[in-house]
Amino acid sequence: MPKLDEIDRTLETESKGKRLISPAVAALVPVVVFAVGVHIYSNELLLTYMAIYIALAQGINIIYGFTGYLPFGYFGFFGVGAYASGLAMLDYNVPPVLAVVIGGVAAALVGALLLPLFRLRGAYFAIGTLAASEAIYAIVSNPSLQSITNGPYGLNLAAYYSSGTAYGTAIALAAIAILAASYVRSSKFGLTLKAIRDDSYSASMSGVNVPRQRFYAWLIAAAIAGMGGSIFGWSTSVFYPQAVFDSSLSVLAIVFALFGGVGTVWGPTVGTVVLYAIYNAIGVSNPQYFQLIYGLVIVLLVLFAPRGLAGLRQIKSRRATTVGAKND
Amino acid sequence: MGRKMTETKSLLKVENLTTVFSGFKALDDVSLELFEGQALGLVGPNGSGKTTLVNTVCGLYKPENGRVILDGIDVTGKQPHYLARAGINRTFQIPKPFKDLSVSENVLVSSIHSKNKVSITEVLEKVKLRDCANYPIEKLTAAQQKRLDLARALALDPKVIFVDELAAGLTPTELNEIAEMLAEFRRSGIALIVVEHLLGFLEQVVESVFVLSAGKKIFGGTLRDALSDEEVKRVFLGGADVA
Ligand SMILES: Nc1ncnc2c1ncn2[C@@H]1O[C@H](COP(=O)(O)OP(=O)(O)OP(=O)(O)O)[C@@H](O)[C@H]1O
Numbered sequence: 001m002p003k004l005d006e007i008d009r010t011l012e013t014e015s016k017g018k019r020l021i022s023p024a025v026a027a028l029v030p031v032v033v034f035a036v037g038v039h040i041y042s043n044e045l046l047l048t049y050m051a052i053y054i055a056l057a058q059g060i061n062i063i064y065g066f067t068g069y070l071p072f073g074y075f076g077f078f079g080v081g082a083y084a085s086g087l088a089m090l091d092y093n094v095p096p097v098l099a100v101v102i103g104g105v106a107a108a109l110v111g112a113l114l115l116p117l118f119r120l121r122g123a124y125f126a127i128g129t130l131a132a133s134e135a136i137y138a139i140v141s142n143p144s145l146q147s148i149t150n151g152p153y154g155l156n157l158a159a160y161y162s163s164g165t166a167y168g169t170a171i172a173l174a175a176i177a178i179l180a181a182s183y184v185r186s187s188k189f190g191l192t193l194k195a196i197r198d199d200s201y202s203a204s205m206s207g208v209n210v211p212r213q214r215f216y217a218w219l220i221a222a223a224i225a226g227m228g229g230s231i232f233g234w235s236t237s238v239f240y241p242q243a244v245f246d247s248s249l250s251v252l253a254i255v256f257a258l259f260g261g262v263g264t265v266w267g268p269t270v271g272t273v274v275l276y277a278i279y280n281a282i283g284v285s286n287p288q289y290f291q292l293i294y295g296l297v298i299v300l301l302v303l304f305a306p307r308g309l310a311g312l313r314q315i316k317s318r319r320a321t322t323v324g325a326k327n328d
Numbered sequence: 329m330g331r332k333m334t335e336t337k338s339l340l341k342v343e344n345l346t347t348v349f350s351g352f353k354a355l356d357d358v359s360l361e362l363f364e365g366q367a368l369g370l371v372g373p374n375g376s377g378k379t380t381l382v383n384t385v386c387g388l389y390k391p392e393n394g395r396v397i398l399d400g401i402d403v404t405g406k407q408p409h410y411l412a413r414a415g416i417n418r419t420f421q422i423p424k425p426f427k428d429l430s431v432s433e434n435v436l437v438s439s440i441h442s443k444n445k446v447s448i449t450e451v452l453e454k455v456k457l458r459d460c461a462n463y464p465i466e467k468l469t470a471a472q473q474k475r476l477d478l479a480r481a482l483a484l485d486p487k488v489i490f491v492d493e494l495a496a497g498l499t500p501t502e503l504n505e506i507a508e509m510l511a512e513f514r515r516s517g518i519a520l521i522v523v524e525h526l527l528g529f530l531e532q533v534v535e536s537v538f539v540l541s542a543g544k545k546i547f548g549g550t551l552r553d554a555l556s557d558e559e560v561k562r563v564f565l566g567g568a569d570v571a
């Protein structure tokens with residue numbers, strides 16, 4: 001009979017405690033900061049983008065931090081979301097917030113279609129997703145599809161523009177993405193993903209259906225990017241395909257997540273706020289250098305500081321526990 | 329069905345199993361049967377196909393030919409996670425713990441995905457890791473990591489466990505401890521296939537052996553008979569393995 005013994009109970013309650021309090025704090029703090037911040041720093045569009053980037057960085061956190069797969073083509077979901085939601089508004093007059101959800105669903109569906117990419121490993125996976133996203137871009141922006149997607153001319157959503165609501169939705173998405181990441185981190189699902197990341201064959205001998213579990217993480221990450229792209233399109237109101245199918249979106253989101261620390265809940269949020277602020281202060285005037293610099297930062301982080309800022313703290317606390325353990 | 333109560337149940341049947349690596353038959357038409365609570369030693373010189381047999385039955389390689397029957401059900405070519413939940417499990421020649429998880433979390437992963445829930449505390453007790461439950465993996469000795477592999481297998485309520493080279497590198501005390509554990513597993517009905525070079529250890533845990541050479545079965549019977557078998561002697565001749 002399944003009876004819960006001491007360790008089983010500790011494992012249960014530990015994860016339950018983590019599941020409730022710390023995620024709430026991790027999600028609420030940014031919400032409050034953004035809600036107050038807009039009254040202090042009045043560039044609402046920039047804050048909207050920052051909130052969207054927090055969501056994207058958390059999406060990278062979920063797929064890379066917990067499965068070890070780095071998707072350079074992550075921007076593809078962003079573009080799919082922007083187009084799916086934009087067309088839902090333009091063609092079917094769907095209310096924007098509902099259209100954002102549709103954008104997330106569309107991106108998840110595309111994610112399902114791209115599932116075979118998981119047969120690739122490491123750099124091949126990263127490049128495979130990049131190629132797939134470029135292909136989607138080529139299709140969407142193709143002049144022969146102008147009657148459906150308006151081809152290279154992009155979408156004009158000015159009729160649906162509503163700055164306050166878009167900003168609020170972006171904040172909500174950031175909060176949802178943070179909650180999703182903390183769910184993944186402290187749930188049995190997250191534990192399973194970490195096991196897969198450590199050793200996928202060993203995980204399968206622990207009864208884990210490896211492709212299926214990875215697929216769930218992939219869908220969550222795709223849906224977040226799709227909703228991010230939807231809000232981006234909506235709040236930008238006029239956009240060209242190259243603006244939403246832009247590989248620098250992936251580069252930035254990956255840098256932000258890695259810099260703050262993947263596998264943690266706070267890391268990607270903090271990383272985004274710090275680096276996106278710097279990027280806007282000095283990077284926007286010389287974007288080509290910034291892409292180069294951030295590209296280099298990715299390489300350096302992956303090689304030398306895979307745990308980012310959060311890693312520095314963990315190294316300290318780990319030292320402390322090892323010392324403590326010697327005494328028992 | 330129609331079986332006498334005294335007859336032990338057949339848990340695993342391997343029929344004419346053949347595994348080919350780019351034209352090379354690493355496993356050649358191998359058959360064996362394993363009963364509830366039985367322990368079978370799997371021996372053979374280096375490269376004779378022992379690990380390949382384990383890997384094929386556990387779903388890592390698809391066999392070219394042959395069948396695997398678990399408790400009456402054909403599970404040939406099934407995915408590893410399916411087999412693990414159905415009751416086939418294994419340990420690894422080099423232990424493969426989840427290195428970012430604690431000891432108890434390692435076992436929890438198996439327990440989450442198990443068909444029949446097993447108490448993690450009990451499992452850890454069975455492999456004498458109860459006191460290390462919250463340790464990070466790097467704090468475990470090699471012997472403890474091997475026992476953790478066993479614990480992860482146990483948490484899936486297995487019918488058959490393949491134990492690949494458990495004894496290598498262990499002290500005599502650790503060997504006795506593990507032998508005692510394996511005996512306990514058998515008493516609870518689990519069948520074992522023990523891949524082993526150390527014959528002294530094998531003598532402690534199995535009564536019958538299965539000898540592979542170049543992917544083929546060359547002997548099946550008691551360990552004592554194996555040691556006096558001409559072909560077995562010839563295959564091992566000069567090898568440090570029998571010593
Ligand atoms: N994945 C593989 N691809 C190609 N050849 C392989 C593969 N795995 C094993 N082999 C080959 O199959 C043969 C059997 O190897 P296997 O590892 O099963 O031997 P073993 O009996 O376990 O040896 P050892 O006692 O050294 O562990 C060897 O010749 C080996 O080189």
Ligand SMILES: [Mg+2]
Pocket residue numbers: 378379380421
């Ligand atoms: Mg071997």
